Amino acid sequence: MTPAFELEGETATTHHTNSANNGANDNQIGFKSRVSVIGSGSWGSVAAKLVAFNTLNLSSFHDEVKMWVFEETLQSGEKLTDAINRTNENIKYLPGIKLGKNVIADPDLDNAQEDVHFVYGHDVYIQLKMQTCWFLSPPHQFIDNICKSLVGKVRSDAEAISLIKGMEVKIEGPCLISTYISEQLGINCSVLMGANLANEIAEEKFSEATVGYRNNREIAEQWVQLFTTPYFMVTPVQDVEGVELCGTLKNVVAIAAGFVDGLDMGNNMKAAIIKFGLREMRDFCKLLFSSVKDDTFFESCGVADVITTCFGGRNRKVAEAFAKNGGKRSFDELEAEMLQGQKLQGVPTAREVYEVLRHWGLLELFPLFATVHEICSGCLPPSAIVIYSEKKPRLPV
Numbered sequence: 001m002t003p004a005f006e007l008e009g010e011t012a013t014t015h016h017t018n019s020a021n022n023g024a025n026d027n028q029i030g031f032k033s034r035v036s037v038i039g040s041g042s043w044g045s046v047a048a049k050l051v052a053f054n055t056l057n058l059s060s061f062h063d064e065v066k067m068w069v070f071e072e073t074l075q076s077g078e079k080l081t082d083a084i085n086r087t088n089e090n091i092k093y094l095p096g097i098k099l100g101k102n103v104i105a106d107p108d109l110d111n112a113q114e115d116v117h118f119v120y121g122h123d124v125y126i127q128l129k130m131q132t133c134w135f136l137s138p139p140h141q142f143i144d145n146i147c148k149s150l151v152g153k154v155r156s157d158a159e160a161i162s163l164i165k166g167m168e169v170k171i172e173g174p175c176l177i178s179t180y181i182s183e184q185l186g187i188n189c190s191v192l193m194g195a196n197l198a199n200e201i202a203e204e205k206f207s208e209a210t211v212g213y214r215n216n217r218e219i220a221e222q223w224v225q226l227f228t229t230p231y232f233m234v235t236p237v238q239d240v241e242g243v244e245l246c247g248t249l250k251n252v253v254a255i256a257a258g259f260v261d262g263l264d265m266g267n268n269m270k271a272a273i274i275k276f277g278l279r280e281m282r283d284f285c286k287l288l289f290s291s292v293k294d295d296t297f298f299e300s301c302g303v304a305d306v307i308t309t310c311f312g313g314r315n316r317k318v319a320e321a322f323a324k325n326g327g328k329r330s331f332d333e334l335e336a337e338m339l340q341g342q343k344l345q346g347v348p349t350a351r352e353v354y355e356v357l358r359h360w361g362l363l364e365l366f367p368l369f370a371t372v373h374e375i376c377s378g379c380l381p382p383s384a385i386v387i388y389s390e391k392k393p394r395l396p397v
């Protein structure tokens, strides 16, 4: 389509609405969607890179991708945001990778939704169905505060996608992060999970991912379009709960795999852990949501993510060090030393899963999940990943 006018320095597809008509021509306007990334860790930065590549080429999106940064001061004294905008690299969480000139780091969460005012009142659904897209990628322990500071500021027809692998545990039970975001912000939230080690995708090595959506296939297709690149293949699956829980629970299995590595128990044992882990993942998912589909476990978010995390992830790596030290150095200490600001999700998730299972009196049915938490919290030694008290096999063999 030939652009008819210049809007804010970018091309738009139809004619302009000026402030005097105040949206009178809304129905004829092909507005562009704007993408904001909330979170700028290693994965948030890679996700920004993927999306920024696509917004440059998709006429229905603004070129610029704003990336919210949890501000910090680097050892050099420079603010992380300034360093990202100066170098076009996240020099702390993803050094050496250019994000794309159209990625703009911003420490002010309010700015992630500033354009909402620009388009307010326009009937954006006519052509786009999606005016402002967000995706949220901070570690799950921080989502609570982030959502609270966004409450009331996000227009209700914005679309979100969560890349967060984790869950919230409330008194009344577990709550998926996507559900939490939907409830807090009043917007629809899809999820993207998969076998996605950020450093590999940053180097443009091939990877697959799964978009989990609730019922709007058209929105799912837009997310697929936004994320897909020649080296990143995305498949939509109508099973948001299954996709998200797979991404969440595999981190607990990865901790177990790390213990096995730290104890030098071999690949066959690790394969057994993966098998037991997948079984508990499936049972936990189905316990929470009977709607979860078996096929979801065979997508990238399922078995593929378990494998890649159990061999190449940070949870595995730190758990290996924990076991090598006989559990004498805490996960917090090892995480700070080994990951320099990056965050593990497996340890808090193991605790959350344990709380849920204990609340329901189901710990015995999930011996792997239960044991992982008991080891992480220092109640059991790392070797208990195989042998529990009195040398009874703890795994369901």
Ligand SMILES: NC(=O)c1ccc[n+]([C@@H]2O[C@H](COP(=O)([O-])OP(=O)(O)OC[C@H]3O[C@@H](n4cnc5c(N)ncnc54)[C@H](O)[C@@H]3O)[C@@H](O)[C@H]2O)c1
Pocket: 039, 040, 041, 042, 043, 044, 045, 069, 070, 071, 093, 137, 138, 139, 140, 142, 163, 164, 165, 166, 196, 197, 198, 199, 341, 342, 343, 344, 345
């Ligand atoms: N890194 C990966 O390979 C990868 C891949 C897929 C999914 N994920 C998931 O993405 C999510 C984010 O992980 P990541 O790897 O991008 O992060 P990270 O571990 O690389 O970085 C930690 C992030 O936490 C932020 N942070 C620290 N304190 C904070 C606070 N008080 N409030 C808000 N933010 C704070 C830091 O600024 C940084 O952006 C996790 O749920 C993770 O499981 C990660």
Ligand SMILES: O=P(O)(O)OC[C@H](O)CO
Pocket: 165, 194, 195, 196, 197, 198, 254, 305, 308, 309, 312, 313, 314, 315, 316, 344, 345
């Ligand atoms: O490095 P981890 O263990 O946090 O895992 C990263 C991703 O979730 C792998 O898909």
